[in-house]
């Protein structure tokens with residue numbers, strides 16, 4: 001039996017002036033599953049995520065979360081919807097003026113008015129989940145390696161037990177071994193929470209590790225979607241070229257000339 005959609009995008013368009021970035025996106029993310037959207041630079045992955053979060057407004061189309069339309073809702077309604085989301089940004093985007101635990105607890109204290117002591121307990125529990133000790137919580141983010149910062153970013157993303165977690169290029173800037181550690185942590189954490197995950201990446205090793213389902217975006221459209229296990233044999237020449245990292249194929253890179 002098919003799981004119910006947690007997130008559903010139907011014919012989503014987004015243009016900036018004359019430039020069309022999303023050109024009719026159709027995408028379903030099933031409840032409790034991990035969807036990874038792959039695609040090259042500038043194909044619209046980040047714009048798509050920002051549309052779902054309501055950071056930018058689509059030009060047209062429908063975006064539903066738990067069956068509820070989220071385009072055109074009020075700021076107050078959006079605040080409620082955003083409580084369902086956790087987000088791990090490409091750069092861990094930690095506040096350097098705050099200790100590690102304060103970064104993890106930030107949304108709990110600021111957004112939910114939770115007492116600091118209680119928020120700290122939760123922050124330390126989440127840090128433990130991503131393999132960091134309470135001592136690390138007392139450090140400043142600038143004292144941590146890139147891999148540790150990603151762990152902190154993940155702990156922060158899950159601090160309020162979100163139903164949906166977004167991962168924006170989760171392995172950028174990490175060496176392949178640390179990237180694999182973070183990928184495993186993502187899989188374990190998301191499965192453990194029973195959360196729905198939506199990731200965007202051009203790192204195929206990461207996509208293979210964390211995806212139940214994959215979709216490929218090209219020129220603002222989803223040109224293929226399927227089970228992660230089918231990505232190598234789907235027969236789509238665009239997917240095949242991307243997955244195998246070939247210069248030759250239907251995808252033509254625009255190389256800017258000086």
Ligand SMILES: Nc1ncnc2c1ncn2[C@@H]1O[C@H](COP(=O)(O)OP(=O)(O)OP(=O)(O)O)[C@@H](O)[C@H]1O
Nearest residue numbers: 016019021039040041042043044045046047048202
């Ligand atoms: N606010 C904006 N105003 C104008 N153009 C924008 C804006 N945001 C994004 N774009 C354009 O939309 C296109 C898609 O950008 P997007 O960041 O979604 O790509 P991406 O697939 O996430 O790429 P990357 O993997 O390099 O991050 C780019 O050409 C970008 O210049």
